[in-house]
Amino acid sequence: MALTVAINVTGKCDYKEWVKTTGAIDIFLGRSAKPLEVAAAKATGAKVWTFLYGCNAEMWNKRAYDEWIAEHPSAKGESKPNTWEKGVMCPSDKYTWMFFAQAIKAKAIDEAEGVVVCFWDDYGLNCHCKRCRKNGFAGNFSKQLTAAVKCYEEALEPLGKKLLVRTWSSGAAHWLRDEWVTAPGNGGWSGSGEELWGPVIRLSSPKTIFQTKVYNADCQPNPPLNPILGLAKKLGRQEYAEWQITGQTVGHHVLPASVIKYTEKTMRAAKLAKVDGYMCYFGCYRNGSADLLKDDLNVHNVHAWSAFVHDRPYSAPPAFLATERAAAVAFAPLGLGASTESKFANTIERREDLLRYTNRQLTDEGKAALKPTKENIARVIAEKDQALEELTPYLSSLPAAQRERYDQLIAQLKVAKALDGALWRYRYLRYLMDMGDTDLEVYAAIQQDFNYIKAHAKELPEVVGSPINLIREIFEKSTYCKERIVGR
Numbered sequence: 001m002a003l004t005v006a007i008n009v010t011g012k013c014d015y016k017e018w019v020k021t022t023g024a025i026d027i028f029l030g031r032s033a034k035p036l037e038v039a040a041a042k043a044t045g046a047k048v049w050t051f052l053y054g055c056n057a058e059m060w061n062k063r064a065y066d067e068w069i070a071e072h073p074s075a076k077g078e079s080k081p082n083t084w085e086k087g088v089m090c091p092s093d094k095y096t097w098m099f100f101a102q103a104i105k106a107k108a109i110d111e112a113e114g115v116v117v118c119f120w121d122d123y124g125l126n127c128h129c130k131r132c133r134k135n136g137f138a139g140n141f142s143k144q145l146t147a148a149v150k151c152y153e154e155a156l157e158p159l160g161k162k163l164l165v166r167t168w169s170s171g172a173a174h175w176l177r178d179e180w181v182t183a184p185g186n187g188g189w190s191g192s193g194e195e196l197w198g199p200v201i202r203l204s205s206p207k208t209i210f211q212t213k214v215y216n217a218d219c220q221p222n223p224p225l226n227p228i229l230g231l232a233k234k235l236g237r238q239e240y241a242e243w244q245i246t247g248q249t250v251g252h253h254v255l256p257a258s259v260i261k262y263t264e265k266t267m268r269a270a271k272l273a274k275v276d277g278y279m280c281y282f283g284c285y286r287n288g289s290a291d292l293l294k295d296d297l298n299v300h301n302v303h304a305w306s307a308f309v310h311d312r313p314y315s316a317p318p319a320f321l322a323t324e325r326a327a328a329v330a331f332a333p334l335g336l337g338a339s340t341e342s343k344f345a346n347t348i349e350r351r352e353d354l355l356r357y358t359n360r361q362l363t364d365e366g367k368a369a370l371k372p373t374k375e376n377i378a379r380v381i382a383e384k385d386q387a388l389e390e391l392t393p394y395l396s397s398l399p400a401a402q403r404e405r406y407d408q409l410i411a412q413l414k415v416a417k418a419l420d421g422a423l424w425r426y427r428y429l430r431y432l433m434d435m436g437d438t439d440l441e442v443y444a445a446i447q448q449d450f451n452y453i454k455a456h457a458k459e460l461p462e463v464v465g466s467p468i469n470l471i472r473e474i475f476e477k478s479t480y481c482k483e484r485i486v487g488r
């Protein structure tokens with residue numbers, strides 16, 4: 001079959017230009033694509049696909065869900081307490097699957113080649129009712145997904161539409177506020193990616209396409225390759241490899257930063273796995289009116305991906321390439337514990353959640369970096385200093401019109417350095433307090449971090465939010481740690 005190149009674009013988008021630039025023959029529309037967007041995508045001559053996101057039916061259409069449950073109460077599922085993966089509908093109930101079939105048929109519009117589905121983040125099939133506990137659905141994601149894929153296949157088959165299933169998985173299991181995110185497919189009690197998806201793929205129709213992200217954690221700089229890339233191929237199904245070159249993944253919404261080396265490496269892996277297609281989600285800014293193709297600071301990432309897909313070399317300006325490692329260290333959300341929106345975390349608890357989210361938590365190197373030691377305080381600060389040094393040549397080469405952006409970036413980096421330094425210092429004091437000790441020099445350095453951030457917070461771009469809440473909490477809790485040992 002012909003190799004498929006597919007794209008999805010956020011922000012301002014001229015589909016004709018995008019198709020020309022990437023050579024895409026398929027366009028994956030966003031989850032709430034309007035008829036005008038469908039028509040614009042279709043007009044390029046590419047095949048268009050619609051998108052059904054998650055399997056929490058209540059979030060697709062609350063009113064339709066409520067009406068359905070009122071009429072068929074047996075379809076309502078039962079969630080376990082404090083669990084991120086909800087049991088909104090019961091997979092043991094036939095009315096659940098009738099509702100699912102309707103939802104997927106509604107997505108199979110005439111213009112569409114097929115429907116793309118993913119099951120996380122909005123998960124809703126993990127029902128723990130009596131029936132599900134008895135027949136093994138409860139807590140068994142693989143079994144739930146197999147049933148859902150079968151339902152979607154049966155709904156689309158008579159319409160002559162294709163089904164593409166994203167084998168999404170994410171990070172490490174972690175707490176998010178008071179809910180446990182099981183991060184299925186990354187080990188833990190829900191098993192490995194192969195244990196989760198292997199049975200689903202084996203029991204699927206040979207016509208169903210599976211799409212696997214090239215990396216196994218979102219929002220982490222230079223994440224490890226996804227161990228199940230190529231699994232669907234091995235099991236005799238069509239498989240696409242997926243990239244996300246978006247602000248969320250690259251880790252910035254305001255910073256020009258290269259992901260070219262990483263794209264080249266993952267592209268090699270996808271080619272070795274002999275996948276049938278390549279798919280990329282593109283996007284950069286939180287500003288929806290920005291056009292990534294017209295942004296000469298960031299468009300290199302798009303050109304590089306497109307060139308590698310078509311086996312062409314691509315050379316970006318060396319100064320841009322030099323931003324790759326530094327930008328990851330400085331801004332990549334979650335890599336050092338920022339949110340997926342690249343904002344400063346608001347509380348220590350949230351920040352530590354984010355640190356747990358990444359695969360850093362899973363590697364020996366990562367575990368060592370999170371330990372509350374003086375060496376790690378120095379490491380976090382040195383990492384930021386090095387990033388500043390590496391980014392400066394590129395940032396200073398920005399055109400005059402970008403000068404404000406440059407100043408904001410430097411301010412953001414410096415504040416992030418003070419904030420990380422303070423956080424690691426606090427973690428160290430917290431550890432010492434548990435050991436019956438404290439360190440007044442470390443405490444004094446936190447005071448200095450607080451003063452620095454107060455003085456420079458106004459220089460930050462608005463989109464990154466405020467660091468003040470977090471640094472204030474760090475300071476107050478550090479004061480408590482100190483006073484518990486030496487008194488006021």
Ligand SMILES: [Zn+2]
Nearest residue numbers: 090127129132
């Ligand atoms: Zn149930």
